[in-house]
Amino acid sequence: MIVLKTNGSTRQIYSFKGEGFMDADGHSPKPQKGLFAKWFGKSRENVTEEEILMMVDAGEEEGVIEQSQKAMINNIFEFDDMTVEDVMTHRVDIVAVAEDAQISDAVYHAINDGFSRIPVYKEDIDNIIGIIYVKDLLCLVGCKAIEDFSLQQFIREVLYVPETTKCRDLFKQFTEKKLHIAVVVDEYGGTAGIVTMEDLIESILGNIQDEYDDEEDEITKINDTTYTMEGSADWDDVADILGLEVEENPDYDTVGGFLIDSLGRIPHEGEHPVVKVDGVEFTVLVVEERHIAKVRAVKTPRVSQPE
Template identity: 40%
Template sequence: MDDSSGPLWALIFFVLFIIINGVLYGFGSAVQKVSESEIEKKAKEEGDKKSAWLLKAMNHPVPIVNTILTTATLLSILTGYIGIRGISPYVYEGCLQAVRFIGIEIPSQVVMTVSIILVVVFALILLVSLGVVSAKKIFSSNPESWVYRTAGIVRFFAGLFRPLTFIILKLSNGVVRLFGVDPHQHEDQVTEEEIISMVDDAHEKGVIEENEAEMIQNIMEFSETEAQDIMTHRKNINAIEENTALQTALEFMLDNSNSRYPVYREDIDHIVGILHLKDAMRQMSDPECKELPIKRIPNLVREASYIPETRNINELFKAMQAKKIHMTIVVDEYGQTSGLVTMEDILEEIVGNILDEYDEEEQFIHVQTDDSLIMEGFTPLEQVDEVLGSDFDETEEFDTLNGYLTSMLGHVPNMAEDKEIRTKGYLFTILAVENNTIQKVRVEKLPEEEKGEETCQDIQNSQT
C-alpha cells in the first residue's frame, strides 16, 4: 500500500468533518438562545446583512434545520467511508500482527470485520462527543458571539445543499401524506412541561426571582384549575340568615371585615343572594330599615350566581369579568352548597395571597420551645411539606393536614380515643377535635430507629 493511501489524508478529512459538524450543531443550539429583538435591531437600524440573514433564519428555521440534518447525515456517511477506506487497513494490519504475536488462529476475514467495526465505533464516538455534544455546550456559553462568527459557514452550506434539501423535503412530505398527515401543520414548538423546566432552571441559576418563577408556574396551571380547588369551603363561609335585622347584619359584616356576604334561608344549602356592605350602610341612613329583616328591604340583597365544582377558573374569571360579579356560589352535583369563590380567590392563584390593611395573615404553624410544632388542622399540605421537608402534598385527594390525618385514621377523629399517628418520620398527636374535624395537632420528629413505622396507635389502649 503506497503513501497516497496513507491515513494522513483520512485524518485531515476526519478532523475537518468533525469541525463542520460541530459548527452546524453548535449554530443550531446557539441560535435558539440569542435575543431575536437584538438581532432585529441590528438588521433594521444598523443595516447589518449578517443580522438580516440571521433574522430570516430565526423566523423561517426549516431550511436551516434541513441543512443541519442533511449535512450531518452526509458527514456521518463520509466519516464512515473514510474510516473504512483510509484507516481500517492500518488497524487491520495492527490487529493481524497482534493475533499472530499471541499465536491465536483467527481467519483474516474476521480480523478485517473487527477492525472495521472498531474504526466505525471510534469515529462515531468522536463525531458525536466532539462534533455534537461539546460543540453545543461551547456555542451555548456565548451564543450571540458564536452565531455571528459561524453564520457565514452555515449560510454557505445552506446554499450548497439547497437542491438536495429541497428534494428531501418534497420526498418526506409525500411520505407523510401517505399516512394522512398534513406536512404543513405546525406542532407546538415548546410544551408546557418544557416551559416550566426552563423556569425552574432559570430560578436555580438566579436569572429570575422565586416569586417570579412561582407566578409563571401559577399562570401555566391556571387553565387546569377548577372552582373546587380554590373555593372557600362551606364550613368557613361567613353568611347571614335572611331574617336577620339590618343593624345586626351590619354589625356582623363589620366584625368580619368582608365587603360581600351570602344570604341564606334556613341553612347554608339555600343561599338566596349576596349582601354588599355598601348597600347595607346606605340603607342604615333610613331609621325605619334598621330593625327590618334584610329580606324585607327592597333591592338590598342582590341575586346570587351559581357554578358547579368543576367549573374551570379561567372561564369563570372571564364570565365574572363580563357580568361584573365579584362572588359566586359553588354547588355540588346534588345542588348543595360546596363553597364560594371570589374574584380575589382567582387572582390569588396567579399572584399569591392578597392581604389588605384589615387582613391578618393566618398562622397555621407555631414553633414550641421544645422544638415541636403545633399545627392547625386546616394547615395546607403544601405548607406542611415546606416546614417538614416531606412529601405529604404528593396526593391530590387532600388539601389539608386534617384530611390527610383523617384518612390515616380511617374514621372520623374522636378526642375520646386520643389517637397518635406515626407517618413519614414524624409523630402527630391530636390535641383538639371539633365538628368532626381535627383542629390542632402536635408534630414531633421521630428518632431514626422509628422513622420506618407508619401506625395509628390508640394511646389510651396502649396504656391499659
C-alpha cells in the same frame, strides 16, 4: 419573549433579549447570557409548556429567576387546569346569615369577620338565595330605626357554578358580569362552598393580605422540631417544611384532610388523636364543627438500628 396564552388572552411573563430575562415591567433581574439558547437552541421560536417550565427551573438554579417568580409562572400554567373546587371556601367555613336575620347580624359579621359580601340562606346553608353587599347597608348607618328595615330588601342575586367549573372560565364570567363572588354547588344541588375573585387571583399570586386579614400564618414554627398549623394548611407545604416525601392524593389537599384520611374518621370535639408518619408526630389540637381546626406537628428523632 415568553408569553402564556390562556383562554384567548396573551400575557407576557418574561422577555429574553440576549443578556438575560426581563420581566413584564421591563426589569432585568440578573444578566445570564445564552441561557435560552443553551437549553433550546437559537433557532427555536416556539417552545412547549414543559420546556418553559424546564427553563424556569434552570433560571432559578442559575439565579436568573427568583423563587417567587418561578412559583407564579408555575401557578399560571396550573391555573388552566384548576377547578373552583380547588380554591373555594368549604361550606363548613362559610359565614352567612339567614334571610330572616336582623340587619345588625350582617353588620356584625362585616365588622368582626371583615367580609364585604355575605351569603344569605333560606332555612339552611344548602339553600343560599343571594348575597348581601355590606356597602348597600351604609345608607342605614346612624339610623335609629335600622331594625325597621328588612334584610331581604338588600339581597342581590348570586351566581351559582358547579364544582367542576374551571377557574379560568369563572374568571371570565366574573369579569364579564362584574361579579366578585359565586356559590359552588355539588352534584346534588347543595352548597359545596363559595369562591371569590380574590380566591382566583391568590391561586396565581399567592396569599393576598388585606386590612381585614389576620397576620398569623397558617403554619407557625415554635422551635426547630415543633410546628402548629391550621387544619386548612396546604398538605404539600406542610410536607415540604417537615421534610416528608408524600405522593399526591386526590382525596385531600390539606393537613386536616390528611389526618382524617389517616384516621379513617372525623375526630370528635375535645378528642386529640395522634398520627405518626416518617418521624413526624401529628396531634389534633382543636376540632370544630366536624372538621380539624388546629394541629401540632413534632419531628421526632429517628432511632438508628444497630448493625
